[in-house]
Amino acid sequence: MKRWLLAAAACALHPPLSAQDHPRLLFGREDVPALRARIRKDPHQAMFEQLKANAETGNWGTGPVEGEYDQIISAHRCGFLYALTGDDAWARKARGWVEKRLADASVWGNAKKKGLTLYIHGIFLATTYDWCFGAPSWNAAFSKTVSETLKKQADVIFKSGGAEQNASPASNWQGLRWSSAGLCLLASDEASSAADLDACFSKTCRYLAENLGRGGSGWNCEGLGYTYYPMGNGVCPFGVAMARQNPSKDLRKATPAAPFTLWTVYAATVKTGTGLWRPDFADDNPGTAAEGTMGFAFWMCPPELHPGLKWWYDRTVGPQGDKTYDCARFGIPASILFHPGDTVAEKDPMTIGAWRALFADTAGNGMFTFRNAYAGPDDIVLQVFAKLLGNRGHSGPDSLSYRIYGLDGQWAVGGGRYGPKTNGQDVYFRSQNTVYPGDPDGKLAINSERGRVVGHRLRDDGGGWVVLSAGKNNVGTSNHTRRLAVDFSGKSGAAAAVVIADTSADGRFWQHCALEPHPITVEGNAFTIAGPGGNSLRGTVLHPAKTELKTGMRPRGSKAGAFENNTWVAAPGEDGSFVVVLTLQKAGKPAPKVSASGTWTGTPKGTVTVGGLTVAIEGDAFQD
Template sequence: MDAVPDRRRRRPGLWLNPAALGRFQHRAGLPLFAGLVADLRRLAAVPVEQTESDASAADGGRPQLVQVLEAAAIECLLAGGDGGRAERAAGLLDAHLDRPPGSCLGKAAAAQAAAIAYDACTGLWAEEERHRLAGRIAGLVESFDRLSKDNPDNPFNNWWGVTHASAGLAALAILPEEPAMAPRVERAIERVRTYLLNYGDRGNYYEGIGYGLYAFSHWAPFVLACRHCLGRDPADTAVGLDRLPALVYATTVPCAKEVGCGDGAGPGERGRRIFWNDDGGGFPGAGVAALLFGLAPRRQLAALRRQYDQLCGPEGDGTCFRAERNPLWTLLFYPAETPPAAPGDPDPEKEGLPLTVVDQRTGLVLFRNRYRDADDSVFAAYAKACHGGGHNHEDAGSIRLMALGRSWATGGGQAKPEPEYQCVLLRNTAQRPAGAPPGHTRLGQLSYFAPAPDGSPGGAASLRLAQLYGARMVDRHLAVCFDPCPGVAVLLAGVEVLWDEAPVRWDWSLCFERELSFEAGKDGRGFLLTAPEAGAAVTFVAPEKLELQCREGPASERTFSNGRYVVYPGARYITASLTAARTEILWVMTVQRGAPPGIEVTGAGPEQEVRVAGRIITLDRGRWFDGPLRILPA
């Protein structure tokens, strides 16, 4: 199929057309965007010699050349036919292409910026200049033909999505002047379509949502450009991608970013996210988050805008007004004409964000109590039902919990893949058994899901992990209830069903935020985690005797593709251990302000019940299936 039916396509054309340009300029003139446009003009005027190379981290206060180039290109879109601005943009594009990054990931960012600049300005350049710059960009696109560590021949790695999408975008931008790029556009469409099959049916990504969003920041502009100027959709066979925006917000709470687990955050930035692997616990940032609007269903825009404003707008860290944060996506896709939804908005044309997410393909179950403020609660369990490759921590069967502005169950973060940091069960003291062949990922299964019996937020899930452990039975039954009584934000319960052929050592592990204080219970059957404003209490109802320890792992380090080197402090985690061939661990966790609620245990064995916070915890022991765990009103 011909990639561009009309080779005389007018510019701009990737995401706008000449008819839509006037509306774009009008939007940019709204008072809402005044601060962003002013910052754009400031950034566009920065001289080339005062910029950092595109491969640098640019942490010293000097902007990257790629940021100045994009700002100058957007200024051309806003100013129309100002030849002086177009000439400056051409000079910046030349300087940008004169400094090609060494890595293919850096080249992908360079290719995206080149595409943005060329598409925005080429209608203002003379034909000779247009063809000259198109030829230079074609050389950058052709450099992706060479495979490398960060340009792998591996469709299961997020780098595949990054490099092929941005190379395709640059090829598409220059295609009217460089028709020889048509096969590369076709190849990019084919490869991006293949890569997008890695996302789950509710948008979850098995390398971690953060890595999925990194790739998204490259493939989404390409997908949206193909839809707009080709009438083709590289995402047409990937179910669930339109649910990715809602998933990002479902996993994010609008409080301060977590320290020590992610890739770092600027002062005051907001948005803490539950995460798996080492993708970090932060919100992606204003520009990438604005790009999510371009993918989302229209009926969700009002709800998504409310969360975006709370995180990136005046109610949040204000980064949506900073020109360094992919401002084109904010100006193109932010739904300025759609008022933000109020919580519980009854308008049937507006769809709220989900309080429950079940991604069957990846084995993710998430429950949330509301979308309101920093005290929102989010609990999730992850079976890790599939994993194609790339970043991989030993987190199959793990849990995560955020509530009252803290992470009470989290992952180890960067360069800490070991299972003891992942809130999982362990066998043989911090070793996962050989439940999978060497070099293969150990996977679990989501075996049961049930919403809360009374229709309130929360519910139950079961994870089947026997294959992962090479044991006869390893099941995790989990149930969560939000706001069960005044002062208690979360009631979480779990039953670990363990059955092996001979007695072995089992460790129940919980990794928690470093800033929390640990205190073992006086009776040896539980512990407290405390912050100045809140606390969590964990009680082991059965068995009666567990060996409890609080530990701290070593610091870790990582060198990023741009050369940035970071040392991360060790993760803190708790283990509760016992040795048995067949046993069950029944535990209860509450998160509250003030003193934890009391626990009352009645009965034994199949008749056992636990009463706490005005609720009853019981395990439904049906004939065919031990589970699920239930939390019922008392």
């Protein structure tokens, strides 16, 4: 069978034939022989072995089965193993976990239950039923009970959505709500309305359009944590199943940005000595439990990106990486189904023009990515966020803010999630890498204004520059323009050099935040952030020429890995303008000397020298 389930059209080749024809959601019974053949060869054999080892563990792929998500996802894994092997022992295990969940009547057809709990139970019961239908241990009476439960779950999700839901059409809640209802309808063998299924599809499409925008590179307005969760567990499984049922209904066509949204899962992820990390914005959560999106990316993304996806999959979670195969939730089943194996030749993403073109997100939410490599701990990634669509769903106060990860560290981070407060306001307001109109720990005039792109240029080596502006940035600074250039050429003598020139009407503090294990020391107008193994970030404030740097530590709104706090450094200023150089050095390498000449207040015109690199700025552009 040609590239089984991998080509863009493959999922539409075998629509379900009739009621009680199973499996039918992600693949058909005619695909099962090829599926069983593929797990006899690596990397899919290694994925299969990992799935068996993880089958009855916590929903994140590790630890004991304790909570309700652990149980229903254990059922899902065991059900897929039955489909892979035909061994009824796995179907019996799946049935045991399903029976435990069915015994809790509160999660089935209950509009008063938290919506997300309804959605996850519906999704994973649907896949388990689809894969185990017809197994010797799933007799007709039990299968009928499960089918009826799925219809009841679909109805309550469709009609009410459950309790506590975020009703914003851009929210991950809505993506999961409509995709879970649709998946339950597609799995159940009870009579249902075609109009209801069509509505689930159209509202899932609306979620993608509202969340991603009508164009651009596919960055999620709520951050990558809220790409993993709804896309990996609901939107993508429903998208595959819907396209198999009706090829004209393809979620990848919901909005021009949709085919690229799972590219974002790969784009900024870096390898470090403490595992995989990546920058995050909005509802800031920099963990990397990708929940199936690593595998589903090969279905969602256009073929020209597949060689780069394979390159980075294999080096992060695959055979050349940590060998977890994206083990959380839907992860390993999605990887087994969609990772192309040897049918696609890998290619370094930095050599793929279509990949690098997505680094400039000018028509979506406005994420700009600068990156030097996809290789290992020496990779460096900087992202800066225009926030072109403003606040949507779970948003953060991060317009014009930046993040820096890589070189085995977390050098510039956000403030975590909303929730915990200091001085009556969410603590994550206080830990943005931006210009503040007053003390970041004082009372802030938070707003939801969007930024705009003034100009940009990206180079083939991953460097370049961007100029962004906002009438007010989200922490209340007026007429803020941020000019930011990144250089990976080595001319500076550093692994990376970053030049930032900020102007504003009333900015009085320039701030930079790092993760807790990175201590910050100050010497005159310069600061040094220490990293693992002696790597470092050196920052120098060139304007104002004289400033008294302040440092400290404050709590995050949520943990980043095991860490609960951020370190920070702030430079006071009086004229609203700041010029700062950041350089990243490997252990044993000195930071290059830096200097500036010109006029920096108001409309900037001058040059910044970083080692052997000269950067010229005039107005709202860098002079190449």
